[in-house]
Amino acid sequence: MILITSASGHVGSAILRSLVQAQLPVRAFVHSEQGKEQLSRAGVHDIVVGDLLDPASLRAAFRDVNQVFHIGPPEHPRELAIGQAMVDLAQEHEVSQFVYFSVLQPFISSLRHHWNKLLTQEYLVDSGVPYTVLHPTMFMQSPQRAIQSGVMAAPYSPDQPMSVVDLDDVAEVAVKVLSEQNHLRAAYDLIGDEPLTLRQRAEIVSRVAGRSIEVQQIPLETVTAQLPRSTLIEAYGSDSLGRMFTYYSRHGLTGSSNVLGWVLGRRPTSYEAFVRKSLGH
Ligand SMILES: NC(=O)c1ccc[n+]([C@@H]2O[C@H](COP(=O)([O-])OP(=O)(O)OC[C@H]3O[C@@H](n4cnc5c(N)ncnc54)[C@H](OP(=O)(O)O)[C@@H]3O)[C@@H](O)[C@H]2O)c1
Numbered sequence: 001m002i003l004i005t006s007a008s009g010h011v012g013s014a015i016l017r018s019l020v021q022a023q024l025p026v027r028a029f030v031h032s033e034q035g036k037e038q039l040s041r042a043g044v045h046d047i048v049v050g051d052l053l054d055p056a057s058l059r060a061a062f063r064d065v066n067q068v069f070h071i072g073p074p075e076h077p078r079e080l081a082i083g084q085a086m087v088d089l090a091q092e093h094e095v096s097q098f099v100y101f102s103v104l105q106p107f108i109s110s111l112r113h114h115w116n117k118l119l120t121q122e123y124l125v126d127s128g129v130p131y132t133v134l135h136p137t138m139f140m141q142s143p144q145r146a147i148q149s150g151v152m153a154a155p156y157s158p159d160q161p162m163s164v165v166d167l168d169d170v171a172e173v174a175v176k177v178l179s180e181q182n183h184l185r186a187a188y189d190l191i192g193d194e195p196l197t198l199r200q201r202a203e204i205v206s207r208v209a210g211r212s213i214e215v216q217q218i219p220l221e222t223v224t225a226q227l228p229r230s231t232l233i234e235a236y237g238s239d240s241l242g243r244m245f246t247y248y249s250r251h252g253l254t255g256s257s258n259v260l261g262w263v264l265g266r267r268p269t270s271y272e273a274f275v276r277k278s279l280g281h
Contacts, residue, residue, distance in 0.1 A: 001027045002178055003063050005052060005086065006071035011167065013042070013100065015069065018171035020044060024178060029061050052082045062093050067178055067257065071101040072120070075237035083120030090129045098129045099177055104137040104255055110256030112186060112240050121187075132177045133187040134168050136251060137163040140192065140274045143205040146213050147279075151217040152202040155223045155245040160252035161195035166269035167252055167261065173263050176265055188259050192268040195254040207274045210228065220245050234274060 004018065006012040007028035019026045020043060027046040028039050050057025052073065068085045073081045083100070092270045106118035124131050146152040170190050177183040185196045196204075199215050206213040223245070226236045247253075260268045269277070 001046075002067040003029060003061055003065040004069040004071070005029045006073055007044075007047075008032075008038050009071065009073070011170075013039070014167045015071075015171045015246060016044060016172045018175050019069075019178070022175045022179065025036060025176065027061060027065065029058075035144075038102075045096045048234055052085070053078060055085060056130055058089055058185075062089050065093060065101070066095050067084070067097045068095055069099045069101070069174060069178065071269045072117070075135065075240040079116040080123075083116070084123050087124050087127050087129060091127050093242045096130060097132060098124060099134065099174070100124055101132050102135050102187075104135045104191065104253060106135065108247065111244055112236075113244070115274050120235040128247065131184075132183045134170070134177070135187060135255075136190040137165050137192075137236055139167045139170075140164045140269075140271060142199055142278050143209065144277050144278065146202065146205055147209045151214045151216050152198060152213065153218050153220060154198050154204065155218045155220050156198075156248035158198035158202075158215045160248060161197050161251075161254050162191070162202075162248065162252050163191040163257075164271060165190050165192040165197045166274045169260065169264060169269050173194050173260070176263060189255050190260050190263075191255045191257045192260065192274070193257060193270045195252065196271055197252075204272050208272065208281060209279060241244065245274065 002024055004016055007016050008030045016028055028044050029048050029050060030036050036049050037096060039047055039154060048061040068090050069125055072082055101123060102116055103120055104115040106114045108114040121133055167193060173190060202213045202215045220242055224242050257268050
């Protein structure tokens with residue numbers, strides 16, 4: 001049995017879909033009854049509703065589990081504590097593999113969610129629990145909104161190169177690392193293409209869709225001001241996102257697609273191929 005956390009989120013639901021299609025036995029850990037309903041409608045039967053901060057609900061979810069796919073909630077102030085609790089339970093239950101969904105270049109210390117993921121990774125490696133770590137970069141975004149509005153916008157410099165990856169490729173990797181034998185002690189960068197600036201991505205969308213797309217850098221304050229600030233989690237998230245987009249504007253976020261090509265056994269989906277797929281071309 002594979003336990004997957006944050007299972008009703010953007011990443012979790014895509015990965016869960018692939019695991020179900022591959023007929024792997026999965027248990028989904030979700031935060032709310034709405035998350036449970038969403039996954040039930042998608043054909044998932046074994047679902048535990050609980051809080052990643054609540055040891056009792058986590059412990060209940062570990063019954064008969066021998067593999068874990070842990071996705072931490074994004075921009076969460078307790079991300080490290082959650083990761084450590086998951087590793088502790090995996091050790092106690094003697095799981096055969098803990099797959100940790102980290103991020104590209106977790107060592108960037110000015111980005112709290114990268115750093116929290118790095119420390120979680122360190123805790124996992126030191127625990128002795130057999131592991132596989134995934135380092136996905138930013139996901140390719142659907143081009144539909146840009147095509148409808150004629151504007152492709154982001155809160156970071158349109159001229160800094162960014163590596164992007166198709167979430168479908170990442171979900172394919174999830175199935176491979178959980179079902180094949182040779183992925184223990186591995187850490188894989190998941191990158192789909194050569195680094196592209198926002199301007200270059202807009203040019204590709206424009207060429208494929210056959211309409212001109214304007215590029216806009218949204219002021220950071222516009223994005224963070226729209227986020228709710230009523231709780232510690234939300235204030236932390238807003239600060240964390242602010243740091244992330246400032247970093248992207250200064251340095252971009254780039255890496256190589258060599259490893260993903262090796263894991264998939266084929267060339268990863270390029271940004272242009274992703275846009276064509278999204279538009280049904
Ligand atoms: N987006 C990217 O380009 C990218 C790239 C690399 C890595 N990542 C990483 O991928 C991970 C997942 O991101 P995402 O975009 O899938 O996030 P998401 O869509 O916001 O999903 C997060 C999920 O976590 C659940 N959750 C939050 N707090 C919880 C708690 N205390 N207990 C149990 N569940 C809880 C949420 O449930 P509720 O909504 O019901 O609270 C939600 O289903 C993050 O760690 C992120 O850093 C993202």
